[in-house]
Amino acid sequence: MTARLTAELRTAALRTTALRTAALRTTALRTVIAVTASAGLVVGLTSCAMFEAPQPAGAGASAGAASAAPDPYVAPSAEAVAALPEARYDAVIAGLLAYATPTSFVPSGGDLDSVAEGGTAGAGTARAGAAGEGTAGAGTAGAGTAGAGTAEEGTARGASTFHLAADAALYGADRETPVARLAAVNFLGQNTVVVPVQSDGDWTMVFTPARQALPSQNGGVAAAQTTAWMRTSLLIADPPANAGDSTSPGVSGITVSVGAQTLTISAAGRADQTFAVGVGAAGTPTPTGVTGYIQARYLDPEQGEAVYPIQLTSLHSAVADDPYGGTDGGLIGVHFEEENTGQVSHGCIRLPADAITAVNALPLGTLITITP
Known part of the structure; x- marks a missing residue:
């Protein structure tokens, strides 16, 4: 009796141990399944983020690659600008652009919203030159000159004017190599008046007071007016000529x-x-x-x-x-x-x-x- 009871107790203990072992195995299996499922969920979300909802340009670590290419323009130093020939009334600078008035011409200076207002020019330079009948010129505009105005009906209209805080580099058609400089002050020691002809984002075409060529060196004819490109950011807007006068028609x-x-x-x-x-x-x-x-x-x-x-x-x-x-x-x-x-x-x-x-x-x- 005692021996049989002892055997049955041993058998029950072994069964209990087996059940406990099975339970432990089941718990471990459930843990593995849970971890695996969690990992699968993470991979799934990552895949969704990578292929279904890419980050917009400018956000996150990849923003630099998605942004627009920087402006390649490199401003010349003040010393380099000072070494350029001055585009003044008595200068002849081949790199300037010859200009002839288009059939319809309206200066586009009024749409230069990006220029800053305010600022003054530096100290004046000594007066040079004289005018009157001595400023006489002659002839018709040479053939083959380049006109660049905005197309609109009518004759020339009043342009918005600007001035410079410092001498500005002027460029030809390629807008790469400076060919001249426009002084911040003119021969009278006053702010140089800058009149835009055409705007193109960071660049503005302006009239210059200099010549591109002499008639005697250009087959007897030369452009009567020249233009050049300069950086729009260098222009400082002048106040309207009729500011404060509401009765003036302009x-x-x-x-x-x-x-x-x-x-x-x-x-x-x-x-x-x-x-x-x-x-x-x-x-x-x-x-x-x-x-x-x-x-x-x-x-x-x-x-x-x-x-x-x-x-x-x-x-x-x-x-x-x-x-x-x-x-x-x-x-x-x-x-x-x-x-x-x-x-x-x-x-x-x-x-x-x-x-x-x-x-x-x-x-x-x-x-x-x-x-x-």
Whole structure:
């Protein structure tokens, strides 16, 4: 009896041990299954993140690869800019762009929203050069010149003007190698007036007061106006010419008709005032088919201009290096003269007193278009 009981107890103990072992195996198996399932879930989410919901450009570690390529432009140093030839009224710089007014021309300076306002130019430089009849230029715009304005109906309109905080590098068509510099201050020690022609993002095409070539070295004809590219960020907007004057309609520009021998000031896109004027003689004609701007004005008693300031344009003679025989680069001036009708000048536009007074009231940078 005792032996049988002892055997049964041993058998029960062995069964209990076996059951405990099986339970432990079951628990371990469940743990393995749970871990495996968890791992499978992680892989599944990762796969979903990789292939179904990629990160947007600019987010996470891969943002750099997805971002746009940086602007390759490298600004020249101040020393490099200073070593460039200055694009001033009496300079001839081959790398500039020849310019002829397109059939319809509207300067695009008004859409340069990215430029900063404010800022002043540095100290003035010494005055150099003279104008008046001595700034006479002549001839028609040379063939093959490049025009680059925005296409819109109408004649030249008033442009937004800008100035510079420091001398700026100017570029030709490739926008890679600087060919000249535009000084922050002009020969009168005043802020250089900068007039845009065309904007293209980080770049802006501007008028320059210099020449691209001399007629005598270019088959007897040369462009009367030049342009160049510069960085838009260097332009500082001038306040509107009519700021604070709500009654002024705003000046659109000046148009000179050589054939009609008239000068017309347009306001708000309409002809406002027209005057009879004198233009270039047959041998020293006023250039036509071109737009420039009034870059400076001043009195010059040595040339008989002690009462009415000379209006110095950015335009040059297209057929003579210097038809007046001076050293001013064949510039075209708009100025007072007693003899002010007919074909009488070396290329300049001669005005009576009331006309020069009206032009003198216009802001610097006002566009002037000369038509046949």
